[in-house]
Amino acid sequence: WVSVEDFGATxxxxxxxxxxxxxxxxxxxxxxxxxxxxxTYNIGSGATGxxxxxxxxxxxxxxxxxxxxxxxxxxxxxxxxxxxxxxxxILQSMSGFKIDLTGSNVAANGLHISGxxxxxxxxxxxxxxSVAATGAAILADDATNGTFDTRYRDLYINxxxxxxxxxxxxxxxxxxxxxxxxxxxxxxxxVELTNAIDFTALATQAESATSDxxxxxxxxxxxxxxxxxxxxxxxxxxxxxxxxxxxxxxxxA
Numbered sequence: 001w002v003s004v005e006d007f008g009a010t011x012x013x014x015x016x017x018x019x020x021x022x023x024x025x026x027x028x029x030x031x032x033x034x035x036x037x038x039x040t041y042n043i044g045s046g047a048t049g050x051x052x053x054x055x056x057x058x059x060x061x062x063x064x065x066x067x068x069x070x071x072x073x074x075x076x077x078x079x080x081x082x083x084x085x086x087x088x089x090i091l092q093s094m095s096g097f098k099i100d101l102t103g104s105n106v107a108a109n110g111l112h113i114s115g116x117x118x119x120x121x122x123x124x125x126x127x128x129x130s131v132a133a134t135g136a137a138i139l140a141d142d143a144t145n146g147t148f149d150t151r152y153r154d155l156y157i158n159x160x161x162x163x164x165x166x167x168x169x170x171x172x173x174x175x176x177x178x179x180x181x182x183x184x185x186x187x188x189x190x191v192e193l194t195n196a197i198d199f200t201a202l203a204t205q206a207e208s209a210t211s212d213x214x215x216x217x218x219x220x221x222x223x224x225x226x227x228x229x230x231x232x233x234x235x236x237x238x239x240x241x242x243x244x245x246x247x248x249x250x251x252x253a
Contacts, residue, residue, distance in 0.1 A: 001033035001063075004041070011039020013072060018043040021050055031058035036097070038068035045074040045104075048081070054116070055087040064096035067125050071097055076105040084115035084145060092119040101128035101135070108135045110160070113150065115142035122153035128160060136165035137187070146172030155182035163187040163206065168195035179204055186210075190229075193219050200225065207231040212238040222248045 005011065007027065008020035021041065025034055031054060043049045050071070052060050062080075073079035079099050082092050099110045110126040113119070126137040137157040140147045146168055157163045163184035168174040174196040182204040184190040190206040191214045193199055199219065204227040206213050213232035216222055217240040229236045239248055 001035055002027050003035045003037060005037055009036075009041060011037065011041050013040035013042055013070075015042060016044045017041045018046075018049065025050075025052065025060070028060065031060050033061045033063055036062070036064040036069045036071075038065040040070040040072050042072045043075075043079065045076075047075060047077045049073050049075060049077065049079040050081070052080070052082045052092065053084070053086040054082065054089040054092045056090055058086070059091040061092070062094040062097070066096045066123060067098040069097050071099045073099070073101055073108065074103040076108055078109045078112035078139075079104075080110070081112040081114065082116050082119070083112075084142070088117070088145075089115060090117045090119065092116055094121045094124065096123045098125040098127070101126075104128060104135075106130075106135055106161070109139045110137045111139070113138070113140040113147060115145040116147055116150065118149040120151045120153070122151070122155075124154070125156045126160075127156075127158050130159060134161045136160055136162040137184075138163070139165045139167075140174055140177070141167040142169070142172070144169065144172060147174045149176045150178075152177070152179045153181055155179070155184070157182070158185045158187065160187045161189070162192050163190040165192045166194070166196050166199070170195060173197050174199075178202070182206075189213075189215050190232075191215070193217070193222070197221060199223070201227065203227050209233060212236075214238065215240065216248065217241055219248070224249070225251050
C-alpha cells in the first residue's frame with residue numbers, strides 16, 4: 001500500500017492534490033491499497049477528478065479514515081471514476097470517504113463506476129450544496145460491457161439529481177447489485193434503474209425526493225427489503241416497465 005501524502009498530496013483543502021494522487025496511484029504498478037489520511041483533498045474544478053482504471057490483475061482499493069477523509073471536487077465531470085479503459089476491471093473497492101461536490105457543476109457525479117465487475121464501495125458520505133438537474137451521487141453504467149456483482153454498503157447521500165443511477169445496455173445490463181444500509185435523501189429521484197437485473201436493497205431508507213423515490217425502467221427482479229421509500233414528490237416506486245416475467249418485490253418496515 002501507499003499513502004497519497006508520500007507523493008505530495010497535502011490534504012489542506014486548498015492545494016490542488018489531483019496530480020499527486022495520480023502519481024501515488026501510478027506507483028501501484030500492480031494495483032494495491034491507496035490510502036488517504038484524514039484531510040481535505042482538493043481535486044480541482046476540471047472535467048475529470050480521480051480516475052482508477054483497474055484490470056483483472058490490477059485491483060485497486062481506495063481507503064480513507066471515514067468522513068475525516070474528504071475529497072473536494074468543484075468540476076464538471078466525475079469526482080471519482082472507476083472504469084475498464086485498461087481492460088476488464090474486477091475487484092475494485094473504495095471505503096471510508098466523504099465526497100463533497102459543493103460548488104461543482106450541476107451535472108457533476110460523485111462516484112462513477114463504468115464496466116466494473118465484482119467490486120465493493122462502502123462507508124461513503126456523498127453530498128453537494130443543492131439538488132442537481134442531472135448529476136448522480138453514484139452512477140453505474142456501461143452499455144458495452146455491463147456492470148456486474150457490485151456491492152454498496154453504509155452510504156449517506158443527499159442533494160443530487162439522482163442518488164443512485166444505474167444504467168445498463170439492452171444486452172449487457174447492470175446485473176446483481178446489492179445496496180445495504182443506505183440513507184438517500186433530497187434528490188430529484190433517489191434511485192433510478194434502467195436495463196437492470198437482480199437489484200436488492202436491504203435496510204435502506206430513501207426519502208424526500210422531489211420526484212419519484214424509485215424509478216424502474218426495463219428492470220427484472222427488483223427487491224426492496226426493510227427500510228422505506230417515503231416522502232416523495234412523485235411516485236414512491238414508479239415501475240415504468242419491467243421485463244416480461246420479472247418480479248418487483250417490496251417489503252418495507
